[in-house]
Amino acid sequence: MSDTLRRLSLRRTAAWAILVLFILITLLPFYWMLRISLSNNRTLFANPGSLMPTDFTFGAFKRVLGIATLAEATAEGGSGAKIDFWRYLANSVVTSAVITVCQVFFSAMAAYAFARLRWPGREKVFFVFLTALMIPPIFTALPNFVTVKQLGLLNTYAGIVLPYLFMTPFAVFFLRQFFLNISREVEEAAIVDGAGHAHIFFRLIVPMSSAPIATISLLVYIGAWNEYFWPLLVGQEDDVRVLTVALGIFRAQSPQAGPDWSGLMAATLLAALPVIALFTVFGRWIVNSIQFSGIK
Amino acid sequence: MRTGIGRQSGTAEPRPETSPPRSGAPAPRPRRRAGDLPVAMVFLLPAAVGFAAFYLWPALRTAYLSFTDYSLLAPPEWAGLDNYRRLLGDRLFWNSLKVTVEYVVINIGVQTIAALGMAVLMHRLTRSGLIRGVLLLPYLVANVVVALIWYTMLDAQLGIVNQALEWIGLDPVAFFGETSTAIPTIALVNVWRHVGYTALLLFAGLQAIPKTVYEAAATDGASEARMFWRITMPLLRPALALVLVLTVIGSFQIFDTVAVTTKGGPINATRVIYYYIYEQAFQRFNFGYAAAVCVALFAILAGLALLQLKLLRAGDSDLD
Numbered sequence: 001m002s003d004t005l006r007r008l009s010l011r012r013t014a015a016w017a018i019l020v021l022f023i024l025i026t027l028l029p030f031y032w033m034l035r036i037s038l039s040n041n042r043t044l045f046a047n048p049g050s051l052m053p054t055d056f057t058f059g060a061f062k063r064v065l066g067i068a069t070l071a072e073a074t075a076e077g078g079s080g081a082k083i084d085f086w087r088y089l090a091n092s093v094v095t096s097a098v099i100t101v102c103q104v105f106f107s108a109m110a111a112y113a114f115a116r117l118r119w120p121g122r123e124k125v126f127f128v129f130l131t132a133l134m135i136p137p138i139f140t141a142l143p144n145f146v147t148v149k150q151l152g153l154l155n156t157y158a159g160i161v162l163p164y165l166f167m168t169p170f171a172v173f174f175l176r177q178f179f180l181n182i183s184r185e186v187e188e189a190a191i192v193d194g195a196g197h198a199h200i201f202f203r204l205i206v207p208m209s210s211a212p213i214a215t216i217s218l219l220v221y222i223g224a225w226n227e228y229f230w231p232l233l234v235g236q237e238d239d240v241r242v243l244t245v246a247l248g249i250f251r252a253q254s255p256q257a258g259p260d261w262s263g264l265m266a267a268t269l270l271a272a273l274p275v276i277a278l279f280t281v282f283g284r285w286i287v288n289s290i291q292f293s294g295i296k
Numbered sequence: 297m298r299t300g301i302g303r304q305s306g307t308a309e310p311r312p313e314t315s316p317p318r319s320g321a322p323a324p325r326p327r328r329r330a331g332d333l334p335v336a337m338v339f340l341l342p343a344a345v346g347f348a349a350f351y352l353w354p355a356l357r358t359a360y361l362s363f364t365d366y367s368l369l370a371p372p373e374w375a376g377l378d379n380y381r382r383l384l385g386d387r388l389f390w391n392s393l394k395v396t397v398e399y400v401v402i403n404i405g406v407q408t409i410a411a412l413g414m415a416v417l418m419h420r421l422t423r424s425g426l427i428r429g430v431l432l433l434p435y436l437v438a439n440v441v442v443a444l445i446w447y448t449m450l451d452a453q454l455g456i457v458n459q460a461l462e463w464i465g466l467d468p469v470a471f472f473g474e475t476s477t478a479i480p481t482i483a484l485v486n487v488w489r490h491v492g493y494t495a496l497l498l499f500a501g502l503q504a505i506p507k508t509v510y511e512a513a514a515t516d517g518a519s520e521a522r523m524f525w526r527i528t529m530p531l532l533r534p535a536l537a538l539v540l541v542l543t544v545i546g547s548f549q550i551f552d553t554v555a556v557t558t559k560g561g562p563i564n565a566t567r568v569i570y571y572y573i574y575e576q577a578f579q580r581f582n583f584g585y586a587a588a589v590c591v592a593l594f595a596i597l598a599g600l601a602l603l604q605l606k607l608l609r610a611g612d613s614d615l616d
């Protein structure tokens with residue numbers, strides 16, 4: 001018996017070892033990004049394998065944030081590639097926020113119509129909405145680009161946010177699921193009291209669904225923040241360029257010989273930081289909602 | 297998988313408009329009788345405008361444009377089947393398809409096995425939300441960020457991966473720079489980003505399997521391996537099928553990593569289909585031809601999804 005137990009615990013230890021290995025593989029690249037961003041780009045090549053930053057310095061962050069002088073930058077191996085970080089950060093914040101607020105609000109309205117109102121053809125219309133989930137984004141990107149161009153909105157905030165502003169099938173689907181589960185009695189009581197649908201929606205359904213609404217807002221915000229393809233098409237110019245696009249350009253601009261790895265990693269880390277921060281605070285919600293919804 | 301599409305009970309049944317009011321029930325409210333159509337239209341208006349303008353109409357327009365010659369400068373000109381004829385003979389199109397399939401096979405193969413392992417390990421060992429959260433983290437940062445981190449780590453000179461290879465006595469590899477390694481590299485980078493997310497979906501599927509099944513097997517003295525093949529795999533199949541359909545479709549749409557790292561090169565080794573469409577449309581302005589490639593991609597994806605669902609019998613569960 002003790003033999004079986006020992007074998008069992010041995011196997012359990014092995015299983016834990018594999019799981020810990022998975023966790024290490026997940027976290028190591030994040031650490032490596034931090035390590036390189038805190039290194040002096042000139043001495044990086046001499047110690048590619050050391051686990052600590054080489055010649056610890058905040059120089060790379062200063063270069064990226066534009067608070068290093070040219071002399072300081074070149075002394076630490078900064079390249080000529082420039083990144084106007086604050087502007088791109090502001091662009092990402094603004095476009096993602098506008099997309100989130102509008103998309104969640106309009107999707108919630110639609111979800112209300114699909115979940116709480118009764119009208120002929122409701123299920124059919126909902127099914128048509130859902131089919132949009134099957135369309136690969138590139139399938140609509142070409143004509144959407146033409147639309148935005150013809151509206152004269154290339155290289156504007158409006159052009160970047162427009163296709164995401166009104167709905168996504170996922171947001172409608174997600175919110176409808178929660179709205180369906182709200183008890184009808186509360187609503188009926190309000191109706192007896194003479195409340196209109198606007199009142200029911202704003203005063204009952206939305207407050208009662210604040211948790212799922214916060215979750216979908218978070219998911220939409222992260223999705224918008226990470227989006228690359230669409231802003232690459234319509235928002236190349238400097239004054240509307242978002243962080244993802246800026247990072248791509250920054251990397252393309254850095255010279256083949258002696259690129260500014262520290263600067264690149266510092267910029268990358270700063271671009272990922274808001275999402276990592278959001279996740280640290282709201283991680284549990286995100287994990288639960290992904291398990292709940294399955295799709296995304 | 298708790299997608300809950302079928303969960304409409306309680307609201308789906310039509311209002312009993314004609315049935316006589318039961319005794320004691322409140323009098324029927326006339327406002328609800330006619331249905332809520334006018335109100336529903338108001339609530340649906342913004343979403344419907346968005347759906348029509350940015351999903352439905354562009355989808356139809358892509359289909360139309362695929363039969364035209366269109367360079368953005370002049371209005372589209374009807375070209376019949378020209379684009380499709382050109383597609384059949386386009387060596388680069390077939391190459392992009394081949395490269396994409398290679399990517400998908402490596403990406404999905406490794407990712408599914410690793411995610412399954414992760415999910416089973418988590419299921420058997422721990423309920424820790426923190427561990428699940430950590431494993432999910434890469435999925436939440438942008439593709440571009442992930443691509444750049446790995447681009448740095450896999451660099452031929454100062455990348456830690458090559459350093460590690462050197463420590464164990466192997467030659468350095470130019471991961472992104474070699475035609476033979478570029479696609480596997482990109483595929484594995486994206487495995488890193490998506491594996492935790494996929495594991496989480498499978499984990500949710502595992503939690504739906506009743507514990508009693510395992511307890512019964514354990515009392516019968518079944519080994520872990522036997523339980524995995526005889527209980528976990530069959531009962532997880534519907535969830536696995538759905539996850540596979542979603543991840544395969546997602547995997548075909550690889551673009552960001554390629555655009556940031558290799559830009560289709562070296563030579564045509566990473567010119568995946570999404571990137572090929574992007575080049576045709578936005579660098580060469582062959583919008584009509586790019587639309588035809590889009591239609592071909594859509595047909596492939598739709599066919600693949602149907603085939604997978606059929607083969608894996610995603611709809612029915614062995615639990616019944």
